[in-house]
Amino acid sequence: MPSQQTKSWIVQKYGGTSIGKFLPSITRTILPPYLRTHRVAVVCSARSGGTKSKGTTSLLLEAIRLSAKGPPRRVDVDDIIDSIQDEHLHAAKVSIEPSATDILIRTQQQIKKDCEWLRNLLHATAMLAEISDRSTDRVLAVGETLSCHITAAALTSRGIPSQVITLDNVVDEIYGEDQRDLKAIFRKNPGSFLRSLTYAIRVRVMSCGIEVPVITGFFGAMPGSLIKEVSRGYSDLCAALCAVALNAEELQIWKEVDGVFTADPRKVRDARLLATITSEEAAELTYYGSEVIHPLTIEQIDDAGIPLRLKNVANPQGSGTIIYPSTSEVCPHEPSGLLPSQGQYRRKPTAVTSKDCIKILNIRSHGATSRQTFLSRVSACIETNDLTIDLINSSQQTLSVVLHAPNRLFLEHCVSDLQELGVVTLMDNLAIISVIGHKMRNVVGIGAEIFSALAGAKINIYLISQGASEINISIVIRAQDVQLALEVVHENVLGIPRHEEKENAFSKGPWLY
Missing domain, CATH: 3.40.1160.10 (Acetylglutamate kinase-like)
Known part of the structure; x- marks a missing residue:
């Protein structure tokens, strides 16, 4: 010893x-x-x-x-x-x-x-x-x-x-x-x-x-x-x-809780425990709805190269979930699926999460200022009114800003100020669905799979955003569609079958996660 x-x-x-x-x-x-x-x-x-x-x-x-x-x-x-x-x-x-x-x-x-x-x-x-x-x-x-x-x-x-x-x-x-x-x-x-x-x-x-x-x-x-x-x-x-x-x-x-799951197990009954995730994935999951860990916590351990393990006090024998630093040489996930024609592993997203209490602020420019000035003034107005942007999307004359649970009074002041720049509309009763995974980088077709799954469930999309790191695709939908969206994305995009399918698989042979 x-x-x-x-x-x-x-x-x-x-x-x-x-x-x-x-x-x-x-x-x-x-x-x-x-x-x-x-x-x-x-x-x-x-x-x-x-x-x-x-x-x-x-x-x-x-x-x-x-x-x-x-x-x-x-x-x-x-x-x-x-x-x-x-x-x-x-x-x-x-x-x-x-x-x-x-x-x-x-x-x-x-x-x-x-x-x-x-x-x-x-x-x-x-x-x-x-x-x-x-x-x-x-x-x-x-x-x-x-x-x-x-x-x-x-x-x-x-x-x-x-x-x-x-x-x-x-x-x-x-x-x-x-x-x-x-x-x-x-x-x-x-x-x-x-x-x-x-x-x-x-x-x-x-x-x-x-x-x-x-x-x-x-x-x-x-x-x-x-x-x-x-x-x-x-x-x-x-x-x-x-x-x-x-x-x-x-x-x-x-x-x-036992650790980090592929989805919130309270919402998706077939969610499974992840043995490992990367610090990048943990940061994205935290920001977009899962209570994984504080972002500044992840930054500190990531910079120091220290792994973080999430464990359950009610189940101390469980292995939990390990969050590996981004510099770690350990492969956080095993390959998710096999491409039958190529004999290669088909990389899948790691998890899907949701964030409620979302509003979209749309500002259509009067056209009196340049696009750069318009974007700058909108950003300054939002900062002045102490609002936090979750997602942002823009076209030539329109800017859409996604806000999470904004203070009502601050939001009213912001809308009033923005009306000097253009026509302002507000959409509420919305939610963000985020599909996250470090193996999504440079993979063709992940976005198509997400949109196809949502379309098949007749879920309308109001805004789409992909992070520069390519490990997160976020979509704004109606709040009432969140439960269904999580289920269809979890099954069809992450490739995790529903409970009934797993039972059928067990009857035919072993099913290993």
């Missing part, structure tokens, strides 16, 4: 629901086998007992919103803090071994101390009736800190010495507290900014010695607030930064 100094690192990140529902399994069954052969760093999200909407982070966001309304809402804020405290005190009691009473007492005292600090901060916010980005980060960081205290205590009570590592001030350590220029630096090159944090993260993790570092999935204080700049996937990103900092052999993200 390798010594502690020579063991390579594995970083394991556990989501809030995984910690809320499966912490005994994590500390007793999942983590210990890895410790025999590796050093393991554990990254924790804030706890969530059921759904994300009722988890600790959501409650803290609600407390922030209420405290910003002023002193009249202090009672409501106190109720939320009491609820968070009670839930974590109970979680500590049921997660820590009954014989470790000293660890339980110490952990519950820390929970009460953190919640009292939180209460004082939010009371001060209520007096001012406003909250800064930095204070928002401080409030949200409490969720991950509480989660880590319980996780570390549970591990220690089972004979696995552990230490909590907080990263809520790691940005200040590198850049200082004056953040006036940091937002511009971050937005100019987010990847470079984030990589600059890895040395400080490594120093903190290595200070644990032989103990298991249990690291907060929240890091800060980020310019403009972490949740605004990165969104709710920040704990995945934090785990990636830890993996880069430690030059980890692998980053593991544990959720309540």
Whole structure:
């Protein structure tokens, strides 16, 4: 067995629901086998007992919103803090071994101390009736800190010495507290900014010695607030930064699903688990509807050449899905099919996904300006109104812009501004279907197969877009046609038969995926 100094690192990140529902399994069954052969760093999200909407982070966001309304809402804020405290005190009691009473007492005292600090901060916010980005980060960081205290205590009570590592001030350590220029630096090159944090993260993790570092999935204080700049996937990103900092052999993200599927198994019953995908495919799937992983997470591990494995806490024996860096020499997928006449493999797409709440903004130019000026002014108007473009298509006089769940007020302002440039129409109740696969590059006929499958199902297409990388073809259709579109594309384009066909195949002989 390798010594502690020579063991390579594995970083394991556990989501809030995984910690809320499966912490005994994590500390007793999942983590210990890895410790025999590796050093393991554990990254924790804030706890969530059921759904994300009722988890600790959501409650803290609600407390922030209420405290910003002023002193009249202090009672409501106190109720939320009491609820968070009670839930974590109970979680500590049921997660820590009954014989470790000293660890339980110490952990519950820390929970009460953190919640009292939180209460004082939010009371001060209520007096001012406003909250800064930095204070928002401080409030949200409490969720991950509480989660880590319980996780570390549970591990220690089972004979696995552990230490909590907080990263809520790691940005200040590198850049200082004056953040006036940091937002511009971050937005100019987010990847470079984030990589600059890895040395400080490594120093903190290595200070644990032989103990298991249990690291907060929240890091800060980020310019403009972490949740605004990165969104709710920040704990995945934090785990990636830890993996880069430690030059980890692998980053593991544990959720309540087996991995990445060829389609959403809740929508397509014949969806199958993918053993491997590329980081490019993962990024496209994430952006176009599948909750795979945060794009900045993928960028960090891709640049460092670290594979990412998605695993299921409810099925730890499963192999999960490995996301390989784009530079990896490992072939992520086996060939999908055989061309009968040529004896060659017919390359197929990897997955199909959908994105709801889509609108198309069509702008037909008055013709008073050049095409370049028209495109530039439309782009500037959309940016000014803080809207995000998912897809774009243009002709000589018309520009079609696809937007995902735009803010209603911002969209109205944008439409009003754009009417100076041309005739504006808006289409809603739409969805995007995206067919993704790194083996689609330079393959003739994939688009024809997609359009033929949709036409055969009598599904109308409103917009078509293919990415420059050639690994994604996206199509806008009516929202009511999404279910049928996913099914026919999955069967006819990805080449995965329906359940009935598989049963027939089994009756004739073995069917291997």
